[in-house]
Amino acid sequence: MYLKNGPIGLLFHTIFIAFILAPLVMVCAVAFTGEGFISLPSNGLSLRWFKAIANNPRFIDAFNFSLGLGVLSATFAVLLAVPAALAIARFQFRGREPLMAFFLSPLMIPHVVLGLAFLKFFTSIGISGTYLGLVIAHIIIVMPFALRLVLASATGLDPALERAAYSLGATPWITFRRIILPLIVPGVVSGWVIAFISSFDELTMSIFIASPSTTTLPVRIYLHIEDTIDPLVTAVSAAIIYLTIIAIFILDRTVGLEKLFVGKGRA
Amino acid sequence: MTATSRAPWLLSTPALVIYLAFMIAPLASVFLISFFNFEFYGGIQVSFTLKNYIEILSEGYFYEIYARTFGVAMVVTLACVVLGTAEAYVLSRMSNPWKGLFLMIVLGPLLISVVVRTLGWALLFGSTGLISQALQALGLASGPVSLMYTNTGVAIALTHVMVPFMVISVWASLQRINPSTEAAALSLGASQFTVIRRVIVPQVMPGILSGSIMVFALSASAFATPSIVGGRRLKNVPTAAYDEFLNTLNWPLGAALAVLLLIATVVVLISANRLIERRYGAVFN
Numbered sequence: 001m002y003l004k005n006g007p008i009g010l011l012f013h014t015i016f017i018a019f020i021l022a023p024l025v026m027v028c029a030v031a032f033t034g035e036g037f038i039s040l041p042s043n044g045l046s047l048r049w050f051k052a053i054a055n056n057p058r059f060i061d062a063f064n065f066s067l068g069l070g071v072l073s074a075t076f077a078v079l080l081a082v083p084a085a086l087a088i089a090r091f092q093f094r095g096r097e098p099l100m101a102f103f104l105s106p107l108m109i110p111h112v113v114l115g116l117a118f119l120k121f122f123t124s125i126g127i128s129g130t131y132l133g134l135v136i137a138h139i140i141i142v143m144p145f146a147l148r149l150v151l152a153s154a155t156g157l158d159p160a161l162e163r164a165a166y167s168l169g170a171t172p173w174i175t176f177r178r179i180i181l182p183l184i185v186p187g188v189v190s191g192w193v194i195a196f197i198s199s200f201d202e203l204t205m206s207i208f209i210a211s212p213s214t215t216t217l218p219v220r221i222y223l224h225i226e227d228t229i230d231p232l233v234t235a236v237s238a239a240i241i242y243l244t245i246i247a248i249f250i251l252d253r254t255v256g257l258e259k260l261f262v263g264k265g266r267a
Numbered sequence: 268m269t270a271t272s273r274a275p276w277l278l279s280t281p282a283l284v285i286y287l288a289f290m291i292a293p294l295a296s297v298f299l300i301s302f303f304n305f306e307f308y309g310g311i312q313v314s315f316t317l318k319n320y321i322e323i324l325s326e327g328y329f330y331e332i333y334a335r336t337f338g339v340a341m342v343v344t345l346a347c348v349v350l351g352t353a354e355a356y357v358l359s360r361m362s363n364p365w366k367g368l369f370l371m372i373v374l375g376p377l378l379i380s381v382v383v384r385t386l387g388w389a390l391l392f393g394s395t396g397l398i399s400q401a402l403q404a405l406g407l408a409s410g411p412v413s414l415m416y417t418n419t420g421v422a423i424a425l426t427h428v429m430v431p432f433m434v435i436s437v438w439a440s441l442q443r444i445n446p447s448t449e450a451a452a453l454s455l456g457a458s459q460f461t462v463i464r465r466v467i468v469p470q471v472m473p474g475i476l477s478g479s480i481m482v483f484a485l486s487a488s489a490f491a492t493p494s495i496v497g498g499r500r501l502k503n504v505p506t507a508a509y510d511e512f513l514n515t516l517n518w519p520l521g522a523a524l525a526v527l528l529l530i531a532t533v534v535v536l537i538s539a540n541r542l543i544e545r546r547y548g549a550v551f552n
Contacts, residue, residue, distance in 0.1 A: 005360050006459065013357045013369070016350060020373055023387020023427065026397070030390055038390060080282040087275035099279060106290065108536055110488030112505035113297070113525045114290075116512050120300060120522070121293035136289050143282070201380040204490040204505065208512065218380045218491075225382070225495055229389055237383040244379050248371065257371060 024241055031238035033231050049235035059236050062220035066200050069131075069216060073138035074146070074195035078188060080139070081146040085187075086180070089154035090162075100151075104144045114141065115208030122209060129211030137209055138199045145198050146191035149260075153187025154180075190255045197247075301522035311518055319523035329507075329524075336503040337531075339422050339493070340486035346426045347482045351433025352475055356467065358434070359441045370438075377431050381491045388424040389415065389495055416498040424492045429485060433478040440474025441467075473547040480539040484532050504528045 005013070033039050034046030053059055088100050106114065118137045122128040127136075157180065165175040181188075203218040210219045217240070224233045251257055301319055304312040323329040358369055376384060391398050394411035402408040414420035444467070452462045468475075490505040497503065502510070504524055511521030 005357050009353075009357045009360070012353055016354045016357075017369065017372060019350075019427065020376060020430075023384055023391060023424075024376065024379070025387075026390045027383065027387045038393070038395075080285060083278040084282040087278035091275040093272055093275050096275070102286065103279075103282060108484070108533060109294075110484075110505065110525075110528055110532055112488060112490050112508055113294075113529045116508060116518075116521060116525055117290075117293035117297040119512065120518065121289075121296050124296065136285075139285065140290050197378055201378070203380065203382050204488075207490075207509070218382045221380070221382045221386070222491060222495075225386060225389070229386070234386065234390070237386050240383050241379060244375070248375050248378060252371065257374065 027234055028238045028241055030231060031235040035231070038229060038231060038234070049231040050239070052232050053235055053239065056232065058215075059217070059220060062215050062217040065215065066217040069134060069138060070196040070199040072135050073142055073199045074192050076135070076139045077143040077146045077195045078150070078192045081143055081150050081191060082184070082188060085147055085150040085154045085184075086176075089151055089157070090159070103147050106141050107144045111141065111202070111204035112208075115205040118205065119208040128209065129214060131214055133209055134206065134214050134216075137205060138202065141202065141205060142195035142198045146195040149191035149194060150184060150187045153184045157183055186255070190260050193251065193255060194260055297522045298526055300519050301526045303519040305517045305519045310516075319520045320527075322520065323523055323527060332502050332504055332507050333527075335418065335501065336487055336505075336528075339418060339425065339503065340483050342422050343425045343429055343486045344479050344483045346422070347430045347433040348475055348479055350426070351430045351478060352437050352468070352471065354430075355434045355437035355441055355471075355474075356463070358438065373434050374431050376427075381428055381489075382495070384428055385424055385492045385495045388420070388427065388492075392420050392424075392496065415496060416501060418497075418501060421493050421497045421501065424496050425486050425489055428489070428492055429482045432481050432485070433475075436478030436481065437471050437474040440471040444470050473543060476539070476543050476547075480536055480543075484536055487535075488528065488532060 029040055030038055031049055032041045032045040032047070034041065034043070034048050084103055088096060088103075114137070118133065119128065122130075122133045122137075127133040161179055161183075162175055165179045170178070201218060202216070203222055206216050207219050207222060210216060215223075221233055221236060248257065251260060300311070302315050302317070304314045304316050304318060306312065354373065358366060358373070361369065390396060392414040393399070394413040394415075396413075398414065399408070399412045402412050403410070414423070448466055448470070449462055452466045453459075457465070487503075488505055489503070490509065493501070493503045494506045494509070497506070505528070508521045508524040508528070511517045511524060515521075
């Protein structure tokens with residue numbers, strides 16, 4: 001394109017990118033300090049605080065817990081989202097629009113409201129602070145992300161393919177397994193990934209229903225920050241940033257980042 | 268054709284059951300306890316009282332919390348409109364590989380937990396942090412400056428968290444613009460500023476508006492950033508509800524705070540959506 005950015009545009013762009021990166025760079029830099037307090041590394045980079053993470057099982061446990069919770073809730077969310085997306089994408093029926101709005105509604109509800117609703121409800125049915133409670137709550141909040149991406153790939157399907165399969169004698173299950181599923185795999189995979197990430201990052205809702213034995217990583221970090229901001233929590237956060245950067249590169253190569261972000265946010 | 272009309276409902280049943288049992292029931296129970304009574308020594312008592320709502324609507328303490336919540340959300344939304352729209356425009360005029368790289372840098376933080384991003388701001392904002400040092404070095408401040416526990420600090424950090432949503436939203440609108448409209452305006456002698464004001468902005472208005480709704484709603488219900496940067500004193504509605512639920516243990520009052528927040532958010536989201544569809548329906552279709 002021949003329309004180029006002028007000097008003002010590029011200056012703004014530089015400041016904007018600096019603004020976006022500043023807090024992340026700050027976390028990554030402070031994590032390498034050799035001192036016992038928050039400071040930029042003055043005499044050489046030190047791995048002192050990264051080593052300290054290894055001696056701090058609370059963060060390691062929370063990381064493993066979040067990983068398992070994310071995998072489980074993303075998988076269940078996709079299992080619920082695929083049939084629901086096929087229903088919405090492939091059928092014209094009364095109540096289709098309200099049904100879709102209902103399935104996407106957890107995006108409109110502030111997580112703090114969901115958090116205290118789950119706390120109240122889980123306490124009354126006796127699963128407050130349990131693993132089961134967290135999994136159920138996470139399925140609900142990540143389901144809309146999965147649904148939206150599966151829906152996007154299912155909407156473009158040609159109905160003739162399905163009719164052809166039926167006319168050749170395929171059962172509904174075979175048609176789904178051999179015809180539909182392979183075609184919507186990109187949506188299913190990217191839906192699972194965004195659901196996993198949303199679960200892994202979630203704080204506001206989880207903090208209400210997490211107990212000492214079911215603490216997710218963001219909750220663990222938040223509780224630590226509330227108490228004290230030290231190089232240890234900074235090193236943990238820096239480790240998360242590095243892992244996310246690796247994940248971003250892998251996702252960009254495989255799923256495509258732009259596709260992933262279509263499902264993020266609520267509008 | 269009963270089989271085909273039943274099929275979509277059968278397919279939706281698993282998700283519907285989970286939603287009804289584990290989302291609608293919890294929300295209903297929160298709505299219910301917001302009418303319960305709470306005694307400091309007696310705990311929660313089953314009753315029907317409007318006490319909690321009256322307390323929230325009449326006490327200056329809560330009025331201040333709601334005003335702060337929506338005030339900060341408004342400022343953050345305005346900042347995101349200006350910064351996000353400008354950045355999306357600059358990005359759309361870049362060519363690859365720069366475009367792809369910078370889009371990744373702008374959107375990538377959405378994949379990092381808000382707690383981690385807010386920690387970065389807490390490190391920058393402290394009285395010994397880089398911002399304080401820079402202001403003193405430039406002679407703009409005589410002593411250490413701390414943005415921690417200030418509304419300004421909360422607004423800056425929240426803008427950082429929310430602005431990627433605005434960039435994607437405007438970016439999506441910019442993709443639909445025909446670049447020759449801009450070229451035509453330039454060739455007819457319009458200045459760059461006029462082109463942006465009269466040609467670009469009106470065409471991306473739907474993107475700006477839907478981005479604004481999202482940013483406003485998310486800012487009003489943000490918890491981590493106001494809690495960490497704002498601290499105990501500068502409460503917003505979500506952190507106040509958190510305190511009522513987990514510290515004071517006054518669940519009925521916390522529930523009433525949450526119900527009012529939910530109603531306000533849903534009203535804003537739905538009415539703004541209606542407005543956009545009425546005014547810009549033609550653009551979307």
